């Protein structure tokens with residue numbers, strides 16, 4: 001698995017570190033990066049040995065400073081529609097992964113970069129991170145899912161302010177508004193993300209996948225249907241060998257050995 005715009009490392013615990021690698025352009029999302037993200041996350045999701053993915057940006061300055069604005073110069077309405085669809089589809093692939101995806105936001109997460117972080121299941125920011133949806137300053141609006149995911153995560157009022165003013169929020173403010181789960185020093189960011197990933201990597205993979213499917217349903221279907229989805233997934237979990245192992249291990253006062261079956 002090699003990608004022209006991404007770096008990929010996988011450790012012995014099945015924790016993958018994916019790094020967007022255009023530091024000279026602040027990891028702006030051009031077509032090559034978007035294509036690679038699609039290929040990479042599809043490859044990782046179909047690999048049973050991967051337990052958790054951390055997504056970050058190369059360098060100390062940016063996670064991703066947005067869609068590549070160079071591409072917007074001659075973009076007409078039709079191209080814009082297909083570009084937004086393309087970005088949304090790829091970010092949906094990330095959000096729909098059966099293993100958890102952690103955004104380790106190491107600097108600017110602006111525009112499409114902020115939307116990319118929003119598509120991840122867990123967000124951790126370094127103290128120098130800055131989040132924003134500055135598209136309004138270009139005379140446009142977010143097109144990679146930001147108008148839908150941001151209000152669901154931070155609430156409609158704060159999302160409206162971010163989208164309509166284009167102003168950036170600091171890492172500490174991002175923590176206050178629930179945009180990130182925690183804030184780390186720049187040097188500790190990847191170590192801290194790995195620590196969260198390591199906790200998840202020890203759990204039963206099928207239970208993790210079902211849990212992701214269940215909590216994602218909260219955004220997608222109504223409450224009653226969501227409860228029914230939970231019932232079905234709860235039942236499926238009981239059909240796994242790992243559930244037998246987890247319950248037995250608890251009752252026998254030992255650590256479970258999950259196999260993914």
Ligand code: COA
Pocket residue numbers: 024025026028029065066067068069070108110111112134135
């Ligand atoms: N698209 C394309 N190139 C970008 C980019 C983007 N979204 N963001 C940064 N870059 C490029 C710059 O053009 C510059 O390239 P150059 O060295 O060839 O001139 C390089 O990355 C470094 O950026 P620079 O602007 O010099 O860094 P800075 O520290 O002065 O400012 C930002 C950093 C993030 C504040 C500024 O780059 C910025 O506002 N970027 C655009 C953010 C945005 O509007 N994103 C939403 C797009 S829809």
